[in-house]
Amino acid sequence: MDAVSLPTPLTNCLSTQCSLCSTLSEPARAELTRISRIRNFDAGETILAEAETFEIVGQVLSGVLRMQKTLFDGRQQIVGLLMPGDLFGHVFARTSHVAIEAATEAVLCCYHRQSFEALFTQFPEIEHRMLAAVTEELDAAQDWMLLLATQTVTQRMATFFLYLRRKSLPLDVPHLMGPPVIEVPICRKDLAAYLGTTVESVCRSIQQMAREHLIRILDPHRFELVDIEGLALLSHADEEFRDLKAYRSIRAG
Amino acid sequence: MDAVSLPTPLTNCLSTQCSLCSTLSEPARAELTRISRIRNFDAGETILAEAETFEIVGQVLSGVLRMQKTLFDGRQQIVGLLMPGDLFGHVFARTSHVAIEAATEAVLCCYHRQSFEALFTQFPEIEHRMLAAVTEELDAAQDWMLLLATQTVTQRMATFFLYLRRKSLPLDVPHLMGPPVIEVPICRKDLAAYLGTTVESVCRSIQQMAREHLIRILDPHRFELVDIEGLALLSHADEEFRDLKAYRSIRAG
DNA sequence: CGAGCAATTGAACGCTGTCAACCCGAGTGG
């Protein structure tokens, strides 16, 4: 079920797949490994409840987590998806305003928050890395705010499809020219909660894109992106424009 | 025009009003002051253009800045407002994806980015503070994503009004029990761009809330919050629920 | 076989974006 399954099972985060460790010096890595703990979660399990004090921070090794907020009436909004390589958790004692749950089966590399923070003084590079991660997440959040506020459901859908494709490319370079097939690792309900709409609208958007030959529905969770240029035009937030240019240069070259 | 005007004019950021410096040790503060530079901006001036490399970081001393993104078709979305005390700028060399402009006249305490970063090794507490600021901003962004995705325009409006009230309270404690009057420091156009809607819808929402006696319009930029409980019920994202409870306990006590 | 869930499709209502007109105060120049 993993959208981005790793080639070999991991036993710790020293793998090159682990973006947190791979950019650190040897001693820092060793210390991190010492306090790390690999944990497995089933789909639907709660890693952190809303309004709970963050006691762990960590990194996704495989699977997908959703960061979500719940409204009074039970509606849920997903404010971010955590894919393999992404860091999660706050490095401060303040309580969280988001819940983190496993959207699929997931393997995480976890650290006790306080032990993790204690390493900051000894290895400032870890804090640098953390600051970079949070900054990146903020950028992504602001990008998504733009989408939620200004784009139609179909446009958001197209943007999400292109995002999934971009995510899957780095691990899939040999198939760069092959048929671009993406796997959506979450159910329609989560998709709706992420795109800020309803299950029904998600279905209609998907079917509409299929009717317009932008995509081909292989099964409810796998789609072939038939007309990537068309999708990019649909999406064309400035971020996606860059993708479009890259796509054209690949075609031309 | 400042929503939160400071009691006395500031000449540097050593003031207690400066949240960045006030939490730091004396030597760190001294160093920061040494490299700081106070700058004034008129309403509408650009502090940082989109896709430009961040060369300064700093803090808002007075006035309001808007962080905004521009779409291909010229529409603009505000992804965050920076109020007095807020930090701005990325501490990395990567180019920005947002533009920062002065929404009102503003006074900023600026640092050259590289000089600022250079202090990290000597004073890790500055980096701590920066990490805290970015984390806080991320929280705010996720809160706002929830609003943009799930609430109606009127609900977002109500949430924004309550947010402004909360912001103004700390500096206005003696008037806690007085008539809650808020001052909206930005024009309707910015309001619409922040709430993810249009100028027309903003007007309609405001007039509707006035008709329902939730607010009273003093002038286009000042409102009396007549029925705070009603506004909180309208807004009731979980964050506002806390406000509601606090309000009730004040009333009961 | 029935229960339950995910996904899909249909129909109707309503919020909100669009287009348009209007008000109003500030500035400007005759």
Added chain:
DNA sequence: CCACTCGGGTTGACAGCGTTCAATTGCTCG
């Protein structure tokens, strides 16, 4: 003093996208 312009704010009419309610299908699981 008036006419004019300009920008910000407000209001109205209307169409369209998307939510809501409802029903159906297909699948898994006990």
